[in-house]
Amino acid sequence: MGNSNRRSFLRNLAATGAAMGLAPWSVRNMVHAAEDNLEPACQPLSEANHEAFIAPVKGMATMVSTWNHGIEANAAGFLALTQGGTAMDMIEAGARVVEADATGLSVGIGGLPDRDGHVTLDACCMDHTGNAGAVCFVQGVLHPLSLARKVMEDTPHVMLAGAGAEQFAREIGVDRIELLTDVSRRAWETWRQTSNYAPVINIENHDTIGLLALDDEGRIAGGCTTSGLAYKMHGRVGDSPIIGAGLFVDPDIGGATATGLGEAVMKTVGSFLVVELMRQGQSPQQACEEAVHRIMCRMPTQDLQVGYLALSTSAETGGHAIHEGFNYALTNHAGASLIDATFG
Ligand code: ASP
Numbered sequence: 001m002g003n004s005n006r007r008s009f010l011r012n013l014a015a016t017g018a019a020m021g022l023a024p025w026s027v028r029n030m031v032h033a034a035e036d037n038l039e040p041a042c043q044p045l046s047e048a049n050h051e052a053f054i055a056p057v058k059g060m061a062t063m064v065s066t067w068n069h070g071i072e073a074n075a076a077g078f079l080a081l082t083q084g085g086t087a088m089d090m091i092e093a094g095a096r097v098v099e100a101d102a103t104g105l106s107v108g109i110g111g112l113p114d115r116d117g118h119v120t121l122d123a124c125c126m127d128h129t130g131n132a133g134a135v136c137f138v139q140g141v142l143h144p145l146s147l148a149r150k151v152m153e154d155t156p157h158v159m160l161a162g163a164g165a166e167q168f169a170r171e172i173g174v175d176r177i178e179l180l181t182d183v184s185r186r187a188w189e190t191w192r193q194t195s196n197y198a199p200v201i202n203i204e205n206h207d208t209i210g211l212l213a214l215d216d217e218g219r220i221a222g223g224c225t226t227s228g229l230a231y232k233m234h235g236r237v238g239d240s241p242i243i244g245a246g247l248f249v250d251p252d253i254g255g256a257t258a259t260g261l262g263e264a265v266m267k268t269v270g271s272f273l274v275v276e277l278m279r280q281g282q283s284p285q286q287a288c289e290e291a292v293h294r295i296m297c298r299m300p301t302q303d304l305q306v307g308y309l310a311l312s313t314s315a316e317t318g319g320h321a322i323h324e325g326f327n328y329a330l331t332n333h334a335g336a337s338l339i340d341a342t343f344g
Contacts (some may be wrong), residue, residue, distance in 0.1 A: 059333075065077075065210055066208065068338065074211075074336060079093065081215055088128070096143050099142060099144065107209050110179070110183065111184065115231045115340065118139060121179070121225070121228075122137070122246075123146050134151065134241040137237050139179070140176040141166065144179045162187045199236075205263065209225055210222070210223070210258060211224070211257065224257050228240065242266060244272035253312065254311050256287070257308040257310075265295075268291065274308050274310050278310065287308075287310055287318065288310050306321065306322050307328075320341055321343045
């Protein structure tokens with residue numbers, strides 16, 4: 001079957017399933033089953049190919065972002081959308097609000113430093129074509145997610161680290177800024193008095209912002225930005241800038257992002273796992289639950305928290321965490337709400 005016939009066959013099948021009132025993941029399964037009987041589908045990702053899968057429902061713009069600060073982030077994302085922005089613009093706009101908020105202790109300026117007093121930031125993004133960019137262990141940059149987007153769009157690479165990322169920032173005109181505030185410095189000094197220079201692992205100390213957005217054209221994108229684990233070892237990089245761990249977007253299926261102890265997420269390639277489970281037919285909620293259970297089966301979790309958040313290209317959402325306490329903001333054209341994730 002030729003590419004365009006194949007595309008219209010799959011699109012018609014998806015439309016039939018939707019008209020029959022089947023759940024989006026059932027429709028997706030039906031389409032994938034039909035696909036198995038077609039020639040192997042290894043087409044490059046493109047706008048046309050994107051439409052060939054489960055056709056995203058246009059006009060269903062949705063944004064989900066981790067934690068309370070997700071409300072402001074999503075509002076900025078929807079503002080970008082109304083100004084003509086794409087899903088990737090929604091992500092960047094949302095991230096910038098939280099990165100610039102000096103009162104937040106876990107993202108951008110004001111983020112708690114490592115155990116030596118340095119604020120080191122990690123961020124990544126993926127757009128609706130599956131393109132990806134990331135920066136890690138970067139200092140003195142107010143908007144690491146914007147820098148990650150520049151890596152994605154303007155370099156042949158996916159990730160720049162440390163001094164190299166900072167050099168790239170200077171080359172593109174990003175000014176250096178002091179990220180340690182009076183508040184975060186005082187918190188670090190207090191921590192040093194009793195810490196024995198040991199990084200903290202607990203279930204509360206995690207507020208990374210992970211963002212997923214679907215625009216009205218059905219394009220999906222994601223981002224993740226953080227100052228990482230408070231009082232971590234100098235040089236430590238967590239899951240947040242790692243494509244597949246802190247964030248993954250499959251343009252045909254959906255996206256997922258993680259918050260919590262990065263080491264646990266990295267060891268299970270968590271966000272990729274969530275999206276891959278969605279590809280196999282699970283709903284975003286089911287996929288988040290299974291990815292959390294994967295961690296719970298592999299390691300003791302009484303002292304560690306991980307939360308996953310997912311969004312499909314048909315605007316379904318899900319979120320699940322190891323412990324109580326994880327929440328996320330959900331915004332669409334009907335309004336915004338803060339949702340307590342299920343857990344356990
Ligand atoms: N996932 C982040 C990290 O491990 C921490 C967080 O979510 O706050 O760096």
